[in-house]
Amino acid sequence: xxxxxxxxxxxxxxxxxxxxxxxxxxxxxxxxxxxxxxxxxxxxxxxxxxxxxxxxxxxxxxxxxxxxxxxxxxxxxxxxxxxxxxxxxxxxxxxxxxxxxxxxxxxxxxxxxxxxxxxxxxxxxxxxxxxxxxxxxxxxxxxxxxxxxxxxxxxxxxxxxxxxxxxxxxxxxxxxxxxxxxxxxxxxxxxxxxxxxxxxxxxxxxxxxxxxxxxxxxxxxxxxxxxxxxxxxxxxxxxxxxxxxxxxxxxxxxxxxxxxxxxxxxxxxxxxxxxxxxxxxxxxxxxxxxxxxxxxxxxxxxxxxxxxxxxxxxxxxxxxxxxxxxxxxxxxxxxxxxxxxxxxxxxxxxxxxxxxxxxxxxxxxxxxxxxxxxxxxxxxxxxxxxxxxxxxxxxxxxxxxxxxxxxxxxxxxxxxxxxxxxxxxxxxxxxxxxxxxxxxxxxxxxxxxxxxxxxxxxxxxxxxxxxxxxxxxxxxxxxxxxxx
Numbered sequence: 391x392x393x394x395x396x397x398x399x400x401x402x403x404x405x406x407x408x409x410x411x412x413x414x415x416x417x418x419x420x421x422x423x424x425x426x427x428x429x430x431x432x433x434x435x436x437x438x439x440x441x442x443x444x445x446x447x448x449x450x451x452x453x454x455x456x457x458x459x460x461x462x463x464x465x466x467x468x469x470x471x472x473x474x475x476x477x478x479x480x481x482x483x484x485x486x487x488x489x490x491x492x493x494x495x496x497x498x499x500x501x502x503x504x505x506x507x508x509x510x511x512x513x514x515x516x517x518x519x520x521x522x523x524x525x526x527x528x529x530x531x532x533x534x535x536x537x538x539x540x541x542x543x544x545x546x547x548x549x550x551x552x553x554x555x556x557x558x559x560x561x562x563x564x565x566x567x568x569x570x571x572x573x574x575x576x577x578x579x580x581x582x583x584x585x586x587x588x589x590x591x592x593x594x595x596x597x598x599x600x601x602x603x604x605x606x607x608x609x610x611x612x613x614x615x616x617x618x619x620x621x622x623x624x625x626x627x628x629x630x631x632x633x634x635x636x637x638x639x640x641x642x643x644x645x646x647x648x649x650x651x652x653x654x655x656x657x658x659x660x661x662x663x664x665x666x667x668x669x670x671x672x673x674x675x676x677x678x679x680x681x682x683x684x685x686x687x688x689x690x691x692x693x694x695x696x697x698x699x700x701x702x703x704x705x706x707x708x709x710x711x712x713x714x715x716x717x718x719x720x721x722x723x724x725x726x727x728x729x730x731x732x733x734x735x736x737x738x739x740x741x742x743x744x745x746x747x748x749x750x751x752x753x754x755x756x757x758x759x760x761x762x763x764x765x766x767x768x769x770x771x772x773x774x775x776x777x778x779x780x781x782x783x784x785x786x787x788x789x790x791x792x793x794x795x796x797x798x799x800x801x802x803x804x805x806x807x808x809x810x811x812x813x814x815x816x817x818x819x820x821x822x823x824x825x826x827x828x829x830x831x832x833x834x835x836x837x838x839x840x841x842x843x844x845x846x847x848x849x850x851x852x853x854x855x856x857x858x859x860x861x862x863x864x865x866x867x868x869x870x871x872x873x874x
Contacts, residue, residue: 402538408530409538412440413527416433421583427573433523434523451532456528456532459838463525467521472507473514474518474733476504476505487725510735511734524835527838528838547604547625553594554594554597557632558632571583591633591638592638594629594632594633595644597626599813600810601626603807605659630645640824640825655806715754718745723765729769731767736766736767737755790809790844808850
């Protein structure tokens with residue numbers, strides 16, 4: 391190996407270690423969307439330092455390689471900052487929906503001064519600083535380069551399996567077990583590395599498109615490939631009942647989406663050379679089958695007493711309240727339209743508008759419908775950002791599907807990662823209709839990683855099309871399949 395190649399390899403390995411370390415920190419410390427969790431006191435400084443460091447070395451590369459995700463993040467940050475700029479009293483009082491605040495202040499003999507657009511400035515700043523995690527992930531993934539894709543994929547699969555097993559142990563143990571990482575959580579069910587059962591179920595659903603990519607790109611001897619395929623199948627089967635352990639009904643629907651995505655993404659890997667008597671491969675097969683059987687038996691025994699499984703079959707008062715509160719939220723959207731009530735203001739605004747029959751000892755921390763909550767807080771600009779993100783995702787799906795069809799159903803390595811990224815965004819996007827996964831640091835980082843994989847896959851398609859002159863030519867077919 392030449393000295394230059396060795397130096398480049400060492401640099402790649404160093405970058406891969408850094409992005410993997412950051413990914414592990416995000417999932418270990420960023421499993422809750424609440425602003426008052428202690429772990430954020432560690433995670434956000436780490437993310438801020440990573441952001442500044444990676445911005446110094448990778449900003450231009452990020453802007454050229456991932457302009458779409460960068461623009462979405464930049465526009466989101468600027469919109470949040472605009473909501474925090476103090477406005478003069480005549481302008482502020484003229485904003486839609488502020489009359490209720492002006493009347494309240496007048497009742498106590500006070501007048502509004504210079505005030506920001508948001509009705510909850512503290513929470514608005516919290517939302518702004520929450521962007522440090524996905525922003526750092528965007529820069530870090532670009533800085534680490536395409537060489538980090540497979541190591542990051544393997545680490546992600548390991549994180550998801552670890553979260554699934556932790557969720558299983560949480561379900562088996564007492565409801566107040568020390569295995570729960572967060573004080574305010576769904577006790578009695580398997581939440582894994584999260585505070586919320588729905589977020590755990592969404593992560594498990596994302597496991598399947600990631601597993602499909604890994605299974606499509608395995609290499610080695612024929613015996614080794616068969617062993618790895620058996621291991622992939624065993625892991626896939628083992629995770630299915632662990633979604634039930636999470637006790638999330640929406641998670642079951644997203645599990646189906648993940649399984650369908652895995653079926654679409656998977657393609658048979660290139661056949662390896664034959665190797666007789668591969669003892670290591672046989673051990674992998676035996677361990678996988680045994681482990682899957684054990685997990686299945688544990689979950690079957692657990693099902694007789696599991697609060698999680700009982701919840702799936704019973705009505706949930708919290709879920710009913712979400713649907714009952716939706717008309718109130720819609721009323722707030724139109725009351726504050728088109729500029730919104732301001733970033734982070736959902737809780738105080740909902741309290742102002744809450745109808746008497748929905749009053750209870752608990753409070754709504756989120757709308758559990760992020761589309762509605764974004765429209766309430768950020769109005770028309772927030773809605774336009776959502777439309778832009780969804781449009782970009784749909785366009786990417788169209789390009790990826792056409793390129794694979796033009797290549798005779800075979801996809802290159804980068805293309806497979808892009809397809810998995812599209813599936814992950816679909817799962818998290820659908821989850822946002824009934825919950826708030828993208829407000830959780832770890833899932834926001836996962837969505838950012840998925841976005842980078844998509845833009846890399848699209849760049850690969852454009853490169854092949856430019857070099858071949860015709861995207862549907864035989865040379866493109868060879869080029870896409872050569873990446874495997």
